[in-house]
Amino acid sequence: MAAIIDRTLTSIDTENSDPIDLAYFCKLLFICGVTKIEAPPQVFSKMKDLLLTDPISWDQSKTYFLKVVNGIFEFEPNELIEKNLDFSKIQDLRLKKIRLIGLEDLLIQDYETIFHNLLNSGAHYLDLCPGNHKHCASAIALEWLLMGGQSISCSFGSCNNDANLEEILMALKINGKSNLVGDLSVLREIKDVYERMTGKTIPEKKAVIGEGIFxxxxxxxxxxxxxxxxxxxxxxxxxxxxxxxxxxxxxxxxxxxxxxxxxxxxxxxxxxxxxxxxxxxxxxxxxxxxxxxxxxxxxxxxxxx
Known part of the structure:
Protein backbone atom coordinates (compact mmCIF):
# COMPACT_ATOMS: atom_id res chain seq x y z
CA MET A 1 0.00 0.00 0.00
CA ALA A 2 1.25 3.50 -0.83
CA ALA A 3 2.10 5.85 2.02
CA ILE A 4 -0.17 8.82 2.65
CA ILE A 5 1.70 11.48 4.64
CA ASP A 6 -0.32 14.23 6.27
CA ARG A 7 1.59 17.54 6.68
CA THR A 8 -1.14 19.66 8.32
CA LEU A 9 0.77 20.09 11.57
CA THR A 10 3.84 21.45 9.77
CA SER A 11 2.05 24.65 8.84
CA ILE A 12 -0.51 25.55 11.53
CA ASP A 13 0.30 27.47 14.69
CA THR A 14 -0.03 24.97 17.52
CA GLU A 15 1.55 27.18 20.19
CA ASN A 16 -1.70 27.50 22.15
CA SER A 17 -3.29 24.25 21.05
CA ASP A 18 -4.51 21.80 23.66
CA PRO A 19 -2.23 18.69 23.67
CA ILE A 20 -5.38 16.56 23.95
CA ASP A 21 -6.73 18.11 20.73
CA LEU A 22 -3.41 17.55 18.98
CA ALA A 23 -3.24 13.90 20.03
CA TYR A 24 -6.89 13.31 19.09
CA PHE A 25 -6.32 14.98 15.70
CA CYS A 26 -3.46 12.54 15.04
CA LYS A 27 -5.47 9.51 16.12
CA LEU A 28 -8.37 10.52 13.85
CA LEU A 29 -6.00 10.97 10.91
CA PHE A 30 -4.76 7.41 11.35
CA ILE A 31 -8.36 6.15 11.55
CA CYS A 32 -9.29 7.80 8.23
CA GLY A 33 -6.37 6.19 6.39
CA VAL A 34 -3.24 8.33 6.90
CA THR A 35 0.00 6.32 7.04
CA LYS A 36 2.34 8.92 8.57
CA ILE A 37 1.89 12.32 10.20
CA GLU A 38 4.64 14.90 9.71
CA ALA A 39 5.32 17.70 12.22
CA PRO A 40 8.18 19.64 13.78
CA PRO A 41 9.53 18.24 17.07
CA GLN A 42 7.96 20.94 19.24
CA VAL A 43 4.49 19.79 18.14
CA PHE A 44 5.11 16.14 18.93
CA SER A 45 6.83 17.07 22.20
CA LYS A 46 3.56 18.62 23.43
CA MET A 47 1.67 15.36 23.14
CA LYS A 48 4.15 12.49 23.31
CA ASP A 49 2.96 11.53 26.80
CA LEU A 50 -0.61 11.25 25.51
CA LEU A 51 0.53 9.11 22.60
CA LEU A 52 2.20 6.70 25.05
CA THR A 53 5.39 6.40 23.06
CA ASP A 54 9.01 6.47 24.19
CA PRO A 55 10.69 9.89 24.03
CA ILE A 56 13.47 10.36 21.49
CA SER A 57 16.23 12.89 21.10
CA TRP A 58 14.79 15.59 18.87
CA ASP A 59 16.80 17.40 16.18
CA GLN A 60 15.14 20.83 16.06
CA SER A 61 16.25 21.36 12.45
CA LYS A 62 14.17 18.44 11.18
CA THR A 63 10.55 17.42 10.97
CA TYR A 64 9.53 13.97 12.18
CA PHE A 65 7.06 11.30 11.16
CA LEU A 66 4.61 9.72 13.56
CA LYS A 67 3.39 6.28 12.50
CA VAL A 68 1.67 3.26 14.00
CA VAL A 69 3.48 -0.09 14.01
CA ASN A 70 1.57 -3.07 15.42
CA GLY A 71 -0.67 -0.73 17.37
CA ILE A 72 2.27 1.19 18.86
CA PHE A 73 3.08 4.84 18.03
CA GLU A 74 6.62 5.37 16.74
CA PHE A 75 8.62 8.42 15.64
CA GLU A 76 11.20 8.58 12.88
CA PRO A 77 13.18 11.52 11.43
CA ASN A 78 12.09 12.85 8.06
CA GLU A 79 15.02 11.99 5.80
CA LEU A 80 13.36 13.03 2.53
CA ILE A 81 15.33 15.46 0.38
CA GLU A 82 13.00 18.06 -1.17
CA LYS A 83 13.56 18.72 -4.87
CA ASN A 84 11.81 20.63 -7.65
CA LEU A 85 11.63 18.16 -10.50
CA ASP A 86 14.06 18.73 -13.36
CA PHE A 87 12.76 16.43 -16.08
CA SER A 88 16.19 16.29 -17.74
CA LYS A 89 17.86 14.98 -14.59
CA ILE A 90 15.61 12.17 -13.44
CA GLN A 91 18.66 9.89 -13.26
CA ASP A 92 19.98 12.08 -10.41
CA LEU A 93 17.31 10.54 -8.15
CA ARG A 94 18.95 7.11 -8.03
CA LEU A 95 19.26 5.52 -4.58
CA LYS A 96 17.95 8.64 -2.84
CA LYS A 97 14.95 9.38 -0.65
CA ILE A 98 13.25 12.25 -2.46
CA ARG A 99 10.20 14.44 -1.96
CA LEU A 100 9.26 16.08 -5.26
CA ILE A 101 7.65 19.50 -4.73
CA GLY A 102 6.07 22.07 -7.03
CA LEU A 103 4.65 20.32 -10.12
CA GLU A 104 1.86 22.92 -10.31
CA ASP A 105 1.17 22.51 -14.06
CA LEU A 106 1.92 18.81 -14.38
CA LEU A 107 -1.61 17.97 -15.60
CA ILE A 108 -1.09 19.92 -18.83
CA GLN A 109 2.08 17.95 -19.59
CA ASP A 110 2.55 14.30 -20.51
CA TYR A 111 2.35 13.34 -16.84
CA GLU A 112 1.88 9.63 -17.53
CA THR A 113 5.27 9.42 -19.25
CA ILE A 114 6.84 11.57 -16.53
CA PHE A 115 5.41 9.32 -13.80
CA HIS A 116 6.57 6.22 -15.68
CA ASN A 117 10.12 7.62 -15.86
CA LEU A 118 10.04 8.54 -12.17
CA LEU A 119 8.87 5.07 -11.17
CA ASN A 120 11.80 3.61 -13.13
CA SER A 121 14.37 6.19 -11.97
CA GLY A 122 15.95 3.91 -9.39
CA ALA A 123 15.14 6.24 -6.50
CA HIS A 124 15.13 4.48 -3.14
CA TYR A 125 11.96 6.33 -2.07
CA LEU A 126 9.87 8.84 -4.01
CA ASP A 127 7.26 11.01 -2.29
CA LEU A 128 5.14 13.37 -4.39
CA CYS A 129 4.06 16.68 -2.83
CA PRO A 130 2.43 18.79 -5.57
CA GLY A 131 1.62 22.46 -4.98
CA ASN A 132 -1.98 23.63 -5.25
CA HIS A 133 -1.80 27.19 -6.63
CA LYS A 134 -3.46 25.96 -9.83
CA HIS A 135 -5.98 23.83 -7.87
CA CYS A 136 -4.75 20.60 -9.46
CA ALA A 137 -2.70 19.11 -6.61
CA SER A 138 -5.27 16.52 -5.53
CA ALA A 139 -5.69 15.28 -9.10
CA ILE A 140 -1.91 15.07 -9.62
CA ALA A 141 -1.42 13.17 -6.35
CA LEU A 142 -4.26 10.78 -7.17
CA GLU A 143 -2.87 10.02 -10.65
CA TRP A 144 0.52 9.32 -9.08
CA LEU A 145 -1.00 6.80 -6.66
CA LEU A 146 -3.09 5.12 -9.36
CA MET A 147 0.02 4.66 -11.52
CA GLY A 148 1.85 2.93 -8.68
CA GLY A 149 3.51 5.81 -6.83
CA GLN A 150 4.71 4.74 -3.40
CA SER A 151 4.03 7.92 -1.40
CA ILE A 152 2.23 11.26 -1.45
CA SER A 153 2.28 14.20 0.97
CA CYS A 154 -0.89 16.22 1.52
CA SER A 155 -2.70 18.32 4.13
CA PHE A 156 -6.21 18.57 5.53
CA GLY A 157 -8.67 21.17 4.25
CA SER A 158 -6.51 23.06 1.69
CA CYS A 159 -3.90 23.75 4.36
CA ASN A 160 -0.28 24.49 3.42
CA ASN A 161 -0.95 24.78 -0.36
CA ASP A 162 -0.83 20.99 -0.54
CA ALA A 163 -3.09 18.42 -2.13
CA ASN A 164 -6.25 17.92 -0.06
CA LEU A 165 -6.09 14.85 2.15
CA GLU A 166 -9.86 14.39 2.31
CA GLU A 167 -10.27 14.67 -1.48
CA ILE A 168 -7.57 12.08 -2.15
CA LEU A 169 -8.95 9.60 0.39
CA MET A 170 -12.48 9.94 -0.98
CA ALA A 171 -11.29 9.65 -4.60
CA LEU A 172 -9.39 6.46 -3.74
CA LYS A 173 -12.45 5.03 -2.04
CA ILE A 174 -14.77 5.84 -4.96
CA ASN A 175 -12.23 4.67 -7.52
CA GLY A 176 -12.01 1.26 -5.87
CA LYS A 177 -8.48 0.60 -7.14
CA SER A 178 -6.86 1.05 -3.75
CA ASN A 179 -6.74 -1.16 -0.68
CA LEU A 180 -7.53 1.89 1.44
CA VAL A 181 -9.14 0.69 4.67
CA GLY A 182 -9.66 4.01 6.47
CA ASP A 183 -12.97 5.07 7.99
CA LEU A 184 -13.89 8.39 6.36
CA SER A 185 -16.86 8.94 8.66
CA VAL A 186 -14.41 10.57 11.12
CA LEU A 187 -13.74 13.44 8.68
CA ARG A 188 -16.45 15.51 10.40
CA GLU A 189 -14.64 15.10 13.74
CA ILE A 190 -11.29 15.93 12.14
CA LYS A 191 -12.81 19.12 10.74
CA ASP A 192 -14.19 20.11 14.16
CA VAL A 193 -10.82 19.55 15.89
CA TYR A 194 -8.97 21.37 13.10
CA GLU A 195 -11.27 24.39 13.41
CA ARG A 196 -10.88 24.40 17.18
CA MET A 197 -7.07 24.27 16.99
CA THR A 198 -6.66 26.85 14.24
CA GLY A 199 -9.61 29.20 14.81
CA LYS A 200 -10.31 28.88 11.07
CA THR A 201 -13.62 27.82 9.56
CA ILE A 202 -13.72 25.32 6.72
CA PRO A 203 -15.84 26.84 3.88
CA GLU A 204 -19.40 25.52 3.86
CA LYS A 205 -19.11 24.29 0.28
CA LYS A 206 -15.64 22.72 0.63
CA ALA A 207 -15.56 19.42 -1.22
CA VAL A 208 -16.04 16.31 0.96
CA ILE A 209 -15.88 18.08 4.36
CA GLY A 210 -17.95 21.27 3.86
CA GLU A 211 -20.83 21.57 6.33
CA GLY A 212 -23.29 22.56 3.61
CA ILE A 213 -22.48 20.21 0.72
CA PHE A 214 -25.53 18.05 1.49
Missing amino acids: KVESGIHVDGILKNPLIYEPFSPESVGNIREIVLGKHSGQRSVIYKLRELSLSESCINEILFKLKEHCSKAGKSFSDLDLLTLVSEVHNDY
Whole structure:
Protein backbone atom coordinates (compact mmCIF):
# COMPACT_ATOMS: atom_id res chain seq x y z
CA MET A 1 0.00 0.00 0.00
CA ALA A 2 1.25 3.50 -0.83
CA ALA A 3 2.10 5.85 2.02
CA ILE A 4 -0.17 8.82 2.65
CA ILE A 5 1.70 11.48 4.64
CA ASP A 6 -0.32 14.23 6.27
CA ARG A 7 1.59 17.54 6.68
CA THR A 8 -1.14 19.66 8.32
CA LEU A 9 0.77 20.09 11.57
CA THR A 10 3.84 21.45 9.77
CA SER A 11 2.05 24.65 8.84
CA ILE A 12 -0.51 25.55 11.53
CA ASP A 13 0.30 27.47 14.69
CA THR A 14 -0.03 24.97 17.52
CA GLU A 15 1.55 27.18 20.19
CA ASN A 16 -1.70 27.50 22.15
CA SER A 17 -3.29 24.25 21.05
CA ASP A 18 -4.51 21.80 23.66
CA PRO A 19 -2.23 18.69 23.67
CA ILE A 20 -5.38 16.56 23.95
CA ASP A 21 -6.73 18.11 20.73
CA LEU A 22 -3.41 17.55 18.98
CA ALA A 23 -3.24 13.90 20.03
CA TYR A 24 -6.89 13.31 19.09
CA PHE A 25 -6.32 14.98 15.70
CA CYS A 26 -3.46 12.54 15.04
CA LYS A 27 -5.47 9.51 16.12
CA LEU A 28 -8.37 10.52 13.85
CA LEU A 29 -6.00 10.97 10.91
CA PHE A 30 -4.76 7.41 11.35
CA ILE A 31 -8.36 6.15 11.55
CA CYS A 32 -9.29 7.80 8.23
CA GLY A 33 -6.37 6.19 6.39
CA VAL A 34 -3.24 8.33 6.90
CA THR A 35 0.00 6.32 7.04
CA LYS A 36 2.34 8.92 8.57
CA ILE A 37 1.89 12.32 10.20
CA GLU A 38 4.64 14.90 9.71
CA ALA A 39 5.32 17.70 12.22
CA PRO A 40 8.18 19.64 13.78
CA PRO A 41 9.53 18.24 17.07
CA GLN A 42 7.96 20.94 19.24
CA VAL A 43 4.49 19.79 18.14
CA PHE A 44 5.11 16.14 18.93
CA SER A 45 6.83 17.07 22.20
CA LYS A 46 3.56 18.62 23.43
CA MET A 47 1.67 15.36 23.14
CA LYS A 48 4.15 12.49 23.31
CA ASP A 49 2.96 11.53 26.80
CA LEU A 50 -0.61 11.25 25.51
CA LEU A 51 0.53 9.11 22.60
CA LEU A 52 2.20 6.70 25.05
CA THR A 53 5.39 6.40 23.06
CA ASP A 54 9.01 6.47 24.19
CA PRO A 55 10.69 9.89 24.03
CA ILE A 56 13.47 10.36 21.49
CA SER A 57 16.23 12.89 21.10
CA TRP A 58 14.79 15.59 18.87
CA ASP A 59 16.80 17.40 16.18
CA GLN A 60 15.14 20.83 16.06
CA SER A 61 16.25 21.36 12.45
CA LYS A 62 14.17 18.44 11.18
CA THR A 63 10.55 17.42 10.97
CA TYR A 64 9.53 13.97 12.18
CA PHE A 65 7.06 11.30 11.16
CA LEU A 66 4.61 9.72 13.56
CA LYS A 67 3.39 6.28 12.50
CA VAL A 68 1.67 3.26 14.00
CA VAL A 69 3.48 -0.09 14.01
CA ASN A 70 1.57 -3.07 15.42
CA GLY A 71 -0.67 -0.73 17.37
CA ILE A 72 2.27 1.19 18.86
CA PHE A 73 3.08 4.84 18.03
CA GLU A 74 6.62 5.37 16.74
CA PHE A 75 8.62 8.42 15.64
CA GLU A 76 11.20 8.58 12.88
CA PRO A 77 13.18 11.52 11.43
CA ASN A 78 12.09 12.85 8.06
CA GLU A 79 15.02 11.99 5.80
CA LEU A 80 13.36 13.03 2.53
CA ILE A 81 15.33 15.46 0.38
CA GLU A 82 13.00 18.06 -1.17
CA LYS A 83 13.56 18.72 -4.87
CA ASN A 84 11.81 20.63 -7.65
CA LEU A 85 11.63 18.16 -10.50
CA ASP A 86 14.06 18.73 -13.36
CA PHE A 87 12.76 16.43 -16.08
CA SER A 88 16.19 16.29 -17.74
CA LYS A 89 17.86 14.98 -14.59
CA ILE A 90 15.61 12.17 -13.44
CA GLN A 91 18.66 9.89 -13.26
CA ASP A 92 19.98 12.08 -10.41
CA LEU A 93 17.31 10.54 -8.15
CA ARG A 94 18.95 7.11 -8.03
CA LEU A 95 19.26 5.52 -4.58
CA LYS A 96 17.95 8.64 -2.84
CA LYS A 97 14.95 9.38 -0.65
CA ILE A 98 13.25 12.25 -2.46
CA ARG A 99 10.20 14.44 -1.96
CA LEU A 100 9.26 16.08 -5.26
CA ILE A 101 7.65 19.50 -4.73
CA GLY A 102 6.07 22.07 -7.03
CA LEU A 103 4.65 20.32 -10.12
CA GLU A 104 1.86 22.92 -10.31
CA ASP A 105 1.17 22.51 -14.06
CA LEU A 106 1.92 18.81 -14.38
CA LEU A 107 -1.61 17.97 -15.60
CA ILE A 108 -1.09 19.92 -18.83
CA GLN A 109 2.08 17.95 -19.59
CA ASP A 110 2.55 14.30 -20.51
CA TYR A 111 2.35 13.34 -16.84
CA GLU A 112 1.88 9.63 -17.53
CA THR A 113 5.27 9.42 -19.25
CA ILE A 114 6.84 11.57 -16.53
CA PHE A 115 5.41 9.32 -13.80
CA HIS A 116 6.57 6.22 -15.68
CA ASN A 117 10.12 7.62 -15.86
CA LEU A 118 10.04 8.54 -12.17
CA LEU A 119 8.87 5.07 -11.17
CA ASN A 120 11.80 3.61 -13.13
CA SER A 121 14.37 6.19 -11.97
CA GLY A 122 15.95 3.91 -9.39
CA ALA A 123 15.14 6.24 -6.50
CA HIS A 124 15.13 4.48 -3.14
CA TYR A 125 11.96 6.33 -2.07
CA LEU A 126 9.87 8.84 -4.01
CA ASP A 127 7.26 11.01 -2.29
CA LEU A 128 5.14 13.37 -4.39
CA CYS A 129 4.06 16.68 -2.83
CA PRO A 130 2.43 18.79 -5.57
CA GLY A 131 1.62 22.46 -4.98
CA ASN A 132 -1.98 23.63 -5.25
CA HIS A 133 -1.80 27.19 -6.63
CA LYS A 134 -3.46 25.96 -9.83
CA HIS A 135 -5.98 23.83 -7.87
CA CYS A 136 -4.75 20.60 -9.46
CA ALA A 137 -2.70 19.11 -6.61
CA SER A 138 -5.27 16.52 -5.53
CA ALA A 139 -5.69 15.28 -9.10
CA ILE A 140 -1.91 15.07 -9.62
CA ALA A 141 -1.42 13.17 -6.35
CA LEU A 142 -4.26 10.78 -7.17
CA GLU A 143 -2.87 10.02 -10.65
CA TRP A 144 0.52 9.32 -9.08
CA LEU A 145 -1.00 6.80 -6.66
CA LEU A 146 -3.09 5.12 -9.36
CA MET A 147 0.02 4.66 -11.52
CA GLY A 148 1.85 2.93 -8.68
CA GLY A 149 3.51 5.81 -6.83
CA GLN A 150 4.71 4.74 -3.40
CA SER A 151 4.03 7.92 -1.40
CA ILE A 152 2.23 11.26 -1.45
CA SER A 153 2.28 14.20 0.97
CA CYS A 154 -0.89 16.22 1.52
CA SER A 155 -2.70 18.32 4.13
CA PHE A 156 -6.21 18.57 5.53
CA GLY A 157 -8.67 21.17 4.25
CA SER A 158 -6.51 23.06 1.69
CA CYS A 159 -3.90 23.75 4.36
CA ASN A 160 -0.28 24.49 3.42
CA ASN A 161 -0.95 24.78 -0.36
CA ASP A 162 -0.83 20.99 -0.54
CA ALA A 163 -3.09 18.42 -2.13
CA ASN A 164 -6.25 17.92 -0.06
CA LEU A 165 -6.09 14.85 2.15
CA GLU A 166 -9.86 14.39 2.31
CA GLU A 167 -10.27 14.67 -1.48
CA ILE A 168 -7.57 12.08 -2.15
CA LEU A 169 -8.95 9.60 0.39
CA MET A 170 -12.48 9.94 -0.98
CA ALA A 171 -11.29 9.65 -4.60
CA LEU A 172 -9.39 6.46 -3.74
CA LYS A 173 -12.45 5.03 -2.04
CA ILE A 174 -14.77 5.84 -4.96
CA ASN A 175 -12.23 4.67 -7.52
CA GLY A 176 -12.01 1.26 -5.87
CA LYS A 177 -8.48 0.60 -7.14
CA SER A 178 -6.86 1.05 -3.75
CA ASN A 179 -6.74 -1.16 -0.68
CA LEU A 180 -7.53 1.89 1.44
CA VAL A 181 -9.14 0.69 4.67
CA GLY A 182 -9.66 4.01 6.47
CA ASP A 183 -12.97 5.07 7.99
CA LEU A 184 -13.89 8.39 6.36
CA SER A 185 -16.86 8.94 8.66
CA VAL A 186 -14.41 10.57 11.12
CA LEU A 187 -13.74 13.44 8.68
CA ARG A 188 -16.45 15.51 10.40
CA GLU A 189 -14.64 15.10 13.74
CA ILE A 190 -11.29 15.93 12.14
CA LYS A 191 -12.81 19.12 10.74
CA ASP A 192 -14.19 20.11 14.16
CA VAL A 193 -10.82 19.55 15.89
CA TYR A 194 -8.97 21.37 13.10
CA GLU A 195 -11.27 24.39 13.41
CA ARG A 196 -10.88 24.40 17.18
CA MET A 197 -7.07 24.27 16.99
CA THR A 198 -6.66 26.85 14.24
CA GLY A 199 -9.61 29.20 14.81
CA LYS A 200 -10.31 28.88 11.07
CA THR A 201 -13.62 27.82 9.56
CA ILE A 202 -13.72 25.32 6.72
CA PRO A 203 -15.84 26.84 3.88
CA GLU A 204 -19.40 25.52 3.86
CA LYS A 205 -19.11 24.29 0.28
CA LYS A 206 -15.64 22.72 0.63
CA ALA A 207 -15.56 19.42 -1.22
CA VAL A 208 -16.04 16.31 0.96
CA ILE A 209 -15.88 18.08 4.36
CA GLY A 210 -17.95 21.27 3.86
CA GLU A 211 -20.83 21.57 6.33
CA GLY A 212 -23.29 22.56 3.61
CA ILE A 213 -22.48 20.21 0.72
CA PHE A 214 -25.53 18.05 1.49
CA LYS A 215 -27.96 20.94 1.90
CA VAL A 216 -30.42 20.74 -0.98
CA GLU A 217 -32.90 23.46 -2.03
CA SER A 218 -33.62 23.22 -5.77
CA GLY A 219 -36.91 21.46 -6.47
CA ILE A 220 -35.58 19.20 -9.24
CA HIS A 221 -32.50 18.42 -7.13
CA VAL A 222 -34.64 17.42 -4.15
CA ASP A 223 -36.88 15.28 -6.35
CA GLY A 224 -33.84 13.44 -7.71
CA ILE A 225 -32.27 12.97 -4.29
CA LEU A 226 -35.48 11.53 -2.81
CA LYS A 227 -35.86 9.10 -5.74
CA ASN A 228 -32.20 8.01 -5.86
CA PRO A 229 -29.41 9.81 -3.95
CA LEU A 230 -26.77 8.45 -6.35
CA ILE A 231 -28.15 10.76 -9.05
CA TYR A 232 -26.42 13.70 -7.34
CA GLU A 233 -24.25 12.19 -4.59
CA PRO A 234 -21.14 10.13 -5.44
CA PHE A 235 -20.91 9.28 -1.74
CA SER A 236 -23.42 9.36 1.09
CA PRO A 237 -23.50 12.04 3.83
CA GLU A 238 -23.05 9.33 6.47
CA SER A 239 -19.81 8.12 4.86
CA VAL A 240 -18.14 11.43 5.82
CA GLY A 241 -19.97 11.97 9.12
CA ASN A 242 -22.44 14.47 7.66
CA ILE A 243 -26.23 14.51 7.22
CA ARG A 244 -28.48 15.44 4.31
CA GLU A 245 -30.71 18.47 4.86
CA ILE A 246 -33.61 19.56 2.65
CA VAL A 247 -33.68 23.38 2.74
CA LEU A 248 -36.71 25.45 1.72
CA GLY A 249 -36.13 28.56 -0.38
CA LYS A 250 -37.18 30.41 -3.52
CA HIS A 251 -35.99 27.50 -5.69
CA SER A 252 -37.98 24.86 -3.80
CA GLY A 253 -40.72 22.83 -5.44
CA GLN A 254 -43.82 21.11 -4.14
CA ARG A 255 -41.90 17.87 -3.46
CA SER A 256 -39.55 19.73 -1.10
CA VAL A 257 -42.39 21.34 0.84
CA ILE A 258 -44.27 18.05 1.19
CA TYR A 259 -41.09 16.38 2.45
CA LYS A 260 -40.60 19.07 5.11
CA LEU A 261 -44.28 19.02 6.13
CA ARG A 262 -44.08 15.28 6.68
CA GLU A 263 -40.78 15.63 8.51
CA LEU A 264 -42.44 18.09 10.92
CA SER A 265 -45.71 16.09 11.08
CA LEU A 266 -47.71 18.99 9.59
CA SER A 267 -50.83 18.91 7.44
CA GLU A 268 -50.26 18.80 3.68
CA SER A 269 -53.49 20.64 2.90
CA CYS A 270 -53.26 24.03 1.11
CA ILE A 271 -49.89 22.96 -0.30
CA ASN A 272 -50.09 25.26 -3.33
CA GLU A 273 -50.81 28.32 -1.19
CA ILE A 274 -48.01 27.41 1.23
CA LEU A 275 -45.55 27.01 -1.64
CA PHE A 276 -46.59 30.32 -3.23
CA LYS A 277 -46.21 32.29 0.01
CA LEU A 278 -42.93 30.54 0.85
CA LYS A 279 -41.36 31.46 -2.50
CA GLU A 280 -42.67 35.01 -2.21
CA HIS A 281 -41.20 35.44 1.27
CA CYS A 282 -37.81 33.90 0.39
CA SER A 283 -37.47 36.04 -2.74
CA LYS A 284 -38.08 39.22 -0.72
CA ALA A 285 -35.98 38.21 2.29
CA GLY A 286 -33.12 36.77 0.23
CA LYS A 287 -32.65 33.78 2.53
CA SER A 288 -33.94 30.27 3.08
CA PHE A 289 -36.88 29.21 5.25
CA SER A 290 -36.27 27.70 8.69
CA ASP A 291 -38.46 25.00 10.25
CA LEU A 292 -39.89 27.64 12.60
CA ASP A 293 -40.73 29.87 9.63
CA LEU A 294 -42.56 26.96 8.01
CA LEU A 295 -44.52 26.22 11.18
CA THR A 296 -45.62 29.86 11.33
CA LEU A 297 -46.52 29.99 7.64
CA VAL A 298 -48.57 26.79 7.76
CA SER A 299 -50.48 28.09 10.77
CA GLU A 300 -51.20 31.41 9.02
CA VAL A 301 -52.37 29.75 5.78
CA HIS A 302 -54.63 27.32 7.61
CA ASN A 303 -56.09 30.17 9.69
CA ASP A 304 -56.79 32.12 6.48
CA TYR A 305 -58.75 29.19 5.11
